[in-house]
Amino acid sequence: MKTNQPNHAVETVAAPHVGVVHVHEELPFWRRYIFSTDHKVIGLQYGFTALLFLLFGYIMMMMMRWQLAYPDTEFPKYYFVLPIAAIGAIIILMSGIKPSINTLIGILLLGLAALINYIASGEERMPDGIMLPEFYNQLGAMHGTIMVFLGIVPLAVGAFGNYVLPLQIGAPDMAFPKINMASYWAYFVGGVIMLVSFFVPGGAANSGWTSYPPLADIATTGQTLWLFGMVFLITSSLLGSINFIVTVLQLRAKGLTFFRLPFFVWAQFVTAFLLLLAFPPLEAAAVLQLMDRLAGTSFYLPSGLIVSGQVLPNTGGGSPLLWQHLFWFLAHPEVYVLILPGMGIVAEVIANNARKPLWGYKSMVYSLIFLGFMSFIVWAHHMFLTGMGTAISAFFQTTTMIISIPSVIILSCLFISLYGGSIRFNSPMLFALGFLPMFGIGGLTGLPLGLATSDIHLHDTYYVIGHFHYVVAPGTIFALFAGIYYWFPKVTGRTLNETLGKIHFWGSFVCMNFIFFPMLIQGLAGVSRRLSDGGQQYSHAQGVFQLNEVMSVAAWVMAIFQIFFIINLFISIKKGKKASENHWEATTLEWAAAPTPPIAHGNFGIVPEVHRGPYEYSLPGNAKDYSPQNELVKE
Amino acid sequence: MDFTDIHEIKKHVRVYVTVFVALLALTMITVAIAQLHLSVPAAVAVAIFIATIKGSLVAGYFMHLVSEKKVIYAALILTVVFFAALMWLPIFSQSDTIVYKNVP
Amino acid sequence: MEIPYVVTARPETGIFNAKAGIWLFLASEVMLFGALFTTYILLRIGAPTWPHGELDVALATVNTAVLITSSITMVMAWASCLTKDFKKFRLYLGLTILLGATFMVIKYFEYSHHFHIGDIPSKNTFYAIYFTLTGLHGLHVLGGMIVNSYFWGPGSKMWKSEPVRFTNRIEVAGLYWHFVDLVWIFLFPTLYLL
Numbered sequence: 001m002k003t004n005q006p007n008h009a010v011e012t013v014a015a016p017h018v019g020v021v022h023v024h025e026e027l028p029f030w031r032r033y034i035f036s037t038d039h040k041v042i043g044l045q046y047g048f049t050a051l052l053f054l055l056f057g058y059i060m061m062m063m064m065r066w067q068l069a070y071p072d073t074e075f076p077k078y079y080f081v082l083p084i085a086a087i088g089a090i091i092i093l094m095s096g097i098k099p100s101i102n103t104l105i106g107i108l109l110l111g112l113a114a115l116i117n118y119i120a121s122g123e124e125r126m127p128d129g130i131m132l133p134e135f136y137n138q139l140g141a142m143h144g145t146i147m148v149f150l151g152i153v154p155l156a157v158g159a160f161g162n163y164v165l166p167l168q169i170g171a172p173d174m175a176f177p178k179i180n181m182a183s184y185w186a187y188f189v190g191g192v193i194m195l196v197s198f199f200v201p202g203g204a205a206n207s208g209w210t211s212y213p214p215l216a217d218i219a220t221t222g223q224t225l226w227l228f229g230m231v232f233l234i235t236s237s238l239l240g241s242i243n244f245i246v247t248v249l250q251l252r253a254k255g256l257t258f259f260r261l262p263f264f265v266w267a268q269f270v271t272a273f274l275l276l277l278a279f280p281p282l283e284a285a286a287v288l289q290l291m292d293r294l295a296g297t298s299f300y301l302p303s304g305l306i307v308s309g310q311v312l313p314n315t316g317g318g319s320p321l322l323w324q325h326l327f328w329f330l331a332h333p334e335v336y337v338l339i340l341p342g343m344g345i346v347a348e349v350i351a352n353n354a355r356k357p358l359w360g361y362k363s364m365v366y367s368l369i370f371l372g373f374m375s376f377i378v379w380a381h382h383m384f385l386t387g388m389g390t391a392i393s394a395f396f397q398t399t400t401m402i403i404s405i406p407s408v409i410i411l412s413c414l415f416i417s418l419y420g421g422s423i424r425f426n427s428p429m430l431f432a433l434g435f436l437p438m439f440g441i442g443g444l445t446g447l448p449l450g451l452a453t454s455d456i457h458l459h460d461t462y463y464v465i466g467h468f469h470y471v472v473a474p475g476t477i478f479a480l481f482a483g484i485y486y487w488f489p490k491v492t493g494r495t496l497n498e499t500l501g502k503i504h505f506w507g508s509f510v511c512m513n514f515i516f517f518p519m520l521i522q523g524l525a526g527v528s529r530r531l532s533d534g535g536q537q538y539s540h541a542q543g544v545f546q547l548n549e550v551m552s553v554a555a556w557v558m559a560i561f562q563i564f565f566i567i568n569l570f571i572s573i574k575k576g577k578k579a580s581e582n583h584w585e586a587t588t589l590e591w592a593a594a595p596t597p598p599i600a601h602g603n604f605g606i607v608p609e610v611h612r613g614p615y616e617y618s619l620p621g622n623a624k625d626y627s628p629q630n631e632l633v634k635e
Numbered sequence: 636m637d638f639t640d641i642h643e644i645k646k647h648v649r650v651y652v653t654v655f656v657a658l659l660a661l662t663m664i665t666v667a668i669a670q671l672h673l674s675v676p677a678a679v680a681v682a683i684f685i686a687t688i689k690g691s692l693v694a695g696y697f698m699h700l701v702s703e704k705k706v707i708y709a710a711l712i713l714t715v716v717f718f719a720a721l722m723w724l725p726i727f728s729q730s731d732t733i734v735y736k737n738v739p
Numbered sequence: 740m741e742i743p744y745v746v747t748a749r750p751e752t753g754i755f756n757a758k759a760g761i762w763l764f765l766a767s768e769v770m771l772f773g774a775l776f777t778t779y780i781l782l783r784i785g786a787p788t789w790p791h792g793e794l795d796v797a798l799a800t801v802n803t804a805v806l807i808t809s810s811i812t813m814v815m816a817w818a819s820c821l822t823k824d825f826k827k828f829r830l831y832l833g834l835t836i837l838l839g840a841t842f843m844v845i846k847y848f849e850y851s852h853h854f855h856i857g858d859i860p861s862k863n864t865f866y867a868i869y870f871t872l873t874g875l876h877g878l879h880v881l882g883g884m885i886v887n888s889y890f891w892g893p894g895s896k897m898w899k900s901e902p903v904r905f906t907n908r909i910e911v912a913g914l915y916w917h918f919v920d921l922v923w924i925f926l927f928p929t930l931y932l933l
């Protein structure tokens with residue numbers, strides 16, 4: 001089978017695009033690329049699947065943005081469908097219509113275009129191209145769900161964690177390769193269930209990504225599929241997190257003590273604990289909601305609930321707040337799952353490109369641990385408006401204020417690390433630098449939401465949407481882009497094009513702020529989130545209503561800049577400049593000890609041994625400005 | 636403990652049997668106490684107390700936690716702390732709820 | 740390249756990989772059942788009355804004894820591996836599986852009786868949580884039986900090739916099985932006695 005993605009190991013040896021493979025243990029194609037147990041292949045599977053879901057989530061959002069900017073006008077769907085189809089077709093043609101990963105991706109993009117084409121029509125969704133409010137709700141709920149559970153987490157943890165972590169700690173693979181494979185396929189099935197839910201009567205889930213009952217309990221069939229999908233996704237995360245923790249505990253190379261671990265590994269390690277211990281309560285909650293929906297129980301239904309003028313036949317006696325507790329017990333740690341791997345990536349990229357050790361590495365690590373711990377006891381700051389008393393509100397408000405301290409420490413350390421560095425402004429570094437102020441805005445705008453008093457005004461307004469998008473979109477997504485640009489040479493043996501990368505960065509950076517800053521303004525004016533017309537019927541929204549068009553246009557323009565990235569990715573896989581073994585002159589093991597690109601099975605020629613800390617850049621008296629972790633310390 | 640020594644293992648088997656008998660006895664005791672119809676708080680306290688003893692016996696000896704390694708203790712302590720948070724914080728917020736008395 | 744510490748323990752941690760893995764898994768299970776116990780408490784606090792004495796304590800007591808017995812046979816199966824007595828191992832593991840099946844059969848009779856007289860999950864929140872908790876627990880028993888059956892049957896081939904690794908596997912399967920027993924130990928009083 002001629003593929004060019006994970007086979008580069010061989011391509012550097014053999015003639016470039018013939019790609020005939022001679023891996024010592026010749027596994028059949030489906031064992032090597034489909035049901036592979038190799039962490040690098042699984043990482044790439046995660047990566048591509050997650051990127052496709054991110055694209056889908058983004059497109060759903062662009063459809064919503066049309067409705068918000070021009071309520072009740074016809075949606076020009078071919079502006080969205082055709083470019084995707086065109087990109088898919090070009091990728092297929094570029095790969096010479098041979099079976100390969102590129103062809104597969106091209107086909108998937110065509111499928112995505114068809115899916116968009118389907119959901120952007122139909123009487124029950126968009127009669128005459130005009131979006132029904134019910135469908136807006138589906139898009140909102142599924143955008144949130146897909147972005148969080150099928151996009152960011154699988155990319156940040158599944159892809160980067162899987163690919164990079166074992167290499168960075170000098171391990172031959174993950175501790176449990178088969179479980180690793182099961183984890184990917186559970187994710188895959190969960191994703192398919194979520195997509196299928198668009199096709200059932202009543203459409204996909206439409207009760208928001210938070211799925212609050214009683215609404216979610218009595219919503220259309222899509223909600224049931226959402227719950228089943230979540231059960232698979234949770235299972236996937238659990239299996240993955242066990243694997244990560246055991247791998248870090250057990251498989252570190254000789255000499256790699258905990259305080260010599262790269263910050264990225266630490267971030268993944270803490271993240272894995274969050275996934276491990278926070279997800280099960282949501283699994284329980286999902287089971288209870290399934291019982292409510294399928295077996296007629298009333299876990300979340302209070303007595304005497306009236307729906308459309310009728311008393312629900314259920315016996316009642318349940319509590320809607322129970323769901324909120326169980327949901328946010330997961331979902332607050334989840335936001336740290338979204339951000340910590342990103343911080344880890346940014347730390348790697350900044351240390352590498354500032355050519356300086358991370359300032360305050362140890363305090364960063366302690367902050368990380370403290371942050372992870374605290375994230376379990378702040379969740380009810382999402383519930384200040386549920387009638388909690390002052391005592392318990394004060395408790396959660398206090399823990400929330402406390403948890404902001406470690407984030408500030410980490411961010412400050414990253415900023416200070418830049419001071420006095422001889423910074424290389426390449427594309428990964430630009431994205432990493434972009435992350436810092438964007439995450440800063442996201443974090444600081446969170447404080448008023450954590451204070452019970454100001455949250456009374458801000459809760460459930462666009463301010464919330466603006467706040468957390470600053471964290472996840474120009475925050476985490478920039479970090480993930482930084483990671484893609486940074487580790488692309490490792491994976492493929494080639495580099496991404498710098499010019500295209502810079503266009504991608506600056507375009508995204510400017511657009512991001514035009515999308516999300518106006519949301520903060522609208523929210524302060526009191527515009528509610530989850531309104532299918534962007535608030536045009538409310539008098540208090542009139543002053544800020546026009547901003548909707550600004551945000552929408554910025555969102556579409558930003559999509560154009562993402563095309564630069566997609567093109568860059570696919571051209572560079574084949575035609576990119578050859579990268580050297582240690583392309584960024586980095587110190588961590590994945591560059592210093594493993595070959596670039598890594599050998600297909602097994603990671604290291606010789607098992608590395610570690611002699612020093614992770615970021616020994618610019619040591620005084622050293623000829624070169626970096627000292628790899630596996631380099632002996634001279635007496 | 637050393638699991639390669641046959642005598643050592645024999646000793647352990649005796650412990651297992653003792654624990655087994657204790658578990659059966661405690662089961663009988665807790666059922667018997669339930670027949671006394673104590674007040675609800677007392678009944679809950681006693682039943683949970685006995686269940687905790689039984690649980691500790693299973694965890695301690697059958698799952699040989701009494702002689703486990705530090706990493707496992709660390710992970711479990713963390714879990715217990717979060718378990719407690721998950722159990723008590725919702726209960727506290729349920730009991731500390733603003734009640735609107737004058738709403739018609 | 741072989742993955743290290745599959746059979747032997749890593750010196751710093753003192754454990755082999757699967758043992759770390761299973762304990763982490765059990766930690767997540769603690770949180771899963773913890774959430775359900777929280778649910779139980781909140782529902783019960785919120786309920787004006789709570790049904791009492793509607794479940795069959797006698798059957799449940801027998802079932803408790805069955806599970807406890809299966810725990811000791813499980814630990815004996817592992818001990819037999821340590822003393823290199825494969826025959827005994829098979830006997831004890833077989834007993835464990837049978838006891839698990841007994842538990843499920845008794846549970847089946849309990850369930851069908853409830854369904855028969857109309858005590859279904861939607862009757863009230865008590866039956867809702869009762870069926871959810873015992874149902875989920877039953878699935879765990881079933882899962883354990885499947886794993887144990889594998890080690891009793893095809894999986895036991897490993898005894899010949901890698902006895903230490905096989906013993907590790909039995910230890911891990913045992914940890915899971917005891918945990919399922921442990922959950923029942925708490926379910927029994929909460930649902931049947933209180």
Ligand code: HEM
Binds near residue numbers: 058064147515528555
């Ligand atoms: C990059 C561009 C993005 C844009 C322009 C965008 C835009 C939006 C918009 C307009 C809404 C709906 C607000 C409403 O109707 O209430 C929304 C909701 C949401 N978005 Fe995004 N989003 C983006 C990326 C992301 C990412 C990366 C995440 C990942 C974590 C994410 C997570 C969510 C969530 C969780 C919701 C709430 C859904 C709900 O109300 O249930 N978004 N976003």
Ligand SMILES: [Cu+2]
Binds near residue numbers: 331332335378381382
């Ligand atoms: Cu939160």
